[in-house]
Amino acid sequence: DTGVSQDPRHKITKRGQNVTFRCDPISEHNRLYWYRQTLGQGPEFLTYFQNEAQLEKSRLLSDRFSAERPKGSFSTLEIQRTEQGDSAMYLCASSLTGGYNEQYFGPGTRLTVT
Amino acid sequence: DQQVKQNSPSLSVQEGRISILNCDYTNSMFDYFLWYKKYPAEGPTFLISISSIKDKNEDGRFTVFLNKSAKHLSLHIVPSQPGDSAVYFCAASGNTGNQFYFGTGTSLTVIP
Numbered sequence: 294d295t296g297v298s299q300d301p302r303h304k305i306t307k308r309g310q311n312v313t314f315r316c317d318p319i320s321e322h323n324r325l326y327w328y329r330q331t332l333g334q335g336p337e338f339l340t341y342f343q344n345e346a347q348l349e350k351s352r353l354l355s356d357r358f359s360a361e362r363p364k365g366s367f368s369t370l371e372i373q374r375t376e377q378g379d380s381a382m383y384l385c386a387s388s389l390t391g392g393y394n395e396q397y398f399g400p401g402t403r404l405t406v407t
Numbered sequence: 408d409q410q411v412k413q414n415s416p417s418l419s420v421q422e423g424r425i426s427i428l429n430c431d432y433t434n435s436m437f438d439y440f441l442w443y444k445k446y447p448a449e450g451p452t453f454l455i456s457i458s459s460i461k462d463k464n465e466d467g468r469f470t471v472f473l474n475k476s477a478k479h480l481s482l483h484i485v486p487s488q489p490g491d492s493a494v495y496f497c498a499a500s501g502n503t504g505n506q507f508y509f510g511t512g513t514s515l516t517v518i519p
Contacts, residue, residue, distance in 0.1 A: 336496070
């Protein structure tokens with residue numbers, strides 16, 4: 294069990310550019326979640342997948358954001374036309390299916406939009 | 408609207424003493440609660456959880472207490488060690504586990 298991995302760990306981009314982040318969950322976990330964390334706040338839910346199906350999206354996920362999990366394994370989160378307000382830590386987590394299962398987090402991708 | 412609240416941004420405790428971290432929630436539909444620990448530049452690490460059918464869960468030095476009527480939970484760390492110094496997040500979810508709602512965190516410093 295190698296844990297949840299995320300790539301890249303850091304990304305600096307200019308406003309208006311597109312960025313894409315990748316998350317590899319724990320292999321036997323069929324649920325995958327994306328969260329965003331800003332300074333002084335806890336992680337805020339963005340979206341989650343059950344296998345390849347995206348089942349829930351937060352209102353925080355504007356139309357500039359899109360997430361995919363094409364084969365039910367790794368996932369990508371793309372932000373188009375980045376804005377300075379997108380600067381945050383983007384966290385990925387995975388879990389087994391079901392209500393009472395803890396989510397395991399990756400190290401996060403720190404995005405800075407200049 | 409913050410559904411999970413941690414009203415103490417920071418806490419300092421002497422090594423060997425008890426650390427008590429508190430968390431309040433507003434949504435009565437929450438029935439699964441967790442504590443995560445976070446070091447700088449790392450993702451949150453799962454620490455301990457409790458479901459609403461219990462009022463206490465213990466794992467080594469860590470104990471979580473749940474008071475459903477008060478919508479309050481707490482994490483006790485006994486004895487506190489310098490390696491426990493981190494930010495602690497409380498989280499809650501409904502029984503579908505679709506998303507966790509996190510508090511804003513409490514930064515614990517254990518003084519040697």
